[in-house]
Amino acid sequence: MRNIQLLEEIGFELDPETKRVLEILEKEPEVNEKFLAQALGTKINTVRKALYKLMHSGFVSYKKKRDKDKQWWYLYYWTLNPRRxxxxxxxxxxxxxxxxxxxxxxxxxxxxxxxxxxxxxxxxxxxxxxxxxxxxxxxxxxxxxxxxxxxxxxxxxxxxxxxxxxxxxxxxxxxxxxxxx
Ligand SMILES: [Zn+2]
Structure with a gap:
């Protein structure tokens, strides 16, 4: 919640999805998009939109990892950057x-x-x-x-x-x- 408050104080526009994404990222150090979409009960695209907006300002970043089940497939794991x-x-x-x-x-x-x-x-x-x-x-x-x-x-x-x-x-x-x- 701390980070959400800071973002609100600098006037960063937070829609409800972005807020919920942030809430999860505050608790989980590395989360993939699939997990986020499931946790929020929304589409991956909605989650991505929120993540890209945050990434644009450097507030989150991602790592690409191969999917364990589908080796040709990549999953994106997102991390919050509280320092930024x-x-x-x-x-x-x-x-x-x-x-x-x-x-x-x-x-x-x-x-x-x-x-x-x-x-x-x-x-x-x-x-x-x-x-x-x-x-x-x-x-x-x-x-x-x-x-x-x-x-x-x-x-x-x-x-x-x-x-x-x-x-x-x-x-x-x-x-x-x-x-x-
Ligand atoms: Zn005057």
């Missing part, structure tokens, strides 16, 4: 963090706002346009952005905490399970 999922999640969170930090800087500098709400401006921008909104020509009013600043600071703290926690989790799993964690 975690890495993509971390990258996503870091981008979010940077975005918030930029917003924070902007909000901290904002002192004026267009009366009609087009945009906020820092002192120099306001002075340059002679305290008239460059978009709609309305006047400007002073603004207090302390609430926005506080919200952004809190969000930044939360993301930093999540990243710290994830790094700690990774250390712990690496200590207990050197592989396939």
């Amino acid at each position: 999922i975690k890495d993509v999640w971390v990258q996503h969170k870091k981008r979010e963090l940077k975005k918030r930090e930029t917003e924070l800087k902007t909000e901290q500098g904002n002192e004026f706002e267009c009366e009609r709400g087009c945009k906020k401006f820092d002192y120099n921008e306001a002075l340059e346009s002679e305290f008239k909104c460059p978009y709609c020509d309305s006047g400007m009013v002073e603004v207090d952005t302390s609430e926005e600043v506080e919200t952004l600071k809190k969000e930044i703290e939360e993301i930093e905490e999540e990243l710290k926690q994830k790094a700690k989790d990774a250390e712990d799993t690496e200590k207990t399970e050197p592989e396939n964690s």
Whole structure:
């Protein structure tokens, strides 16, 4: 379930089949398509569609093995790549963090706002346009952005905490399970 949550947090689109495929792969280290299709009560093609989508982002990978019963036949065994999922999640969170930090800087500098709400401006921008909104020509009013600043600071703290926690989790799993964690 952990991986599904991470994928949801990065905005990866998960249809019900993909979710169920992931649930099985979280429990079984190597599963073939036939088994997955049977377990989900669906067609191999449906399972493949879900797997290919996940593979495209590197979240799963496969190994080709000869079928024991039909030697001329290959079976594809799929494995979840939790490390890749975690890495993509971390990258996503870091981008979010940077975005918030930029917003924070902007909000901290904002002192004026267009009366009609087009945009906020820092002192120099306001002075340059002679305290008239460059978009709609309305006047400007002073603004207090302390609430926005506080919200952004809190969000930044939360993301930093999540990243710290994830790094700690990774250390712990690496200590207990050197592989396939
Ligand atoms: Zn305006």
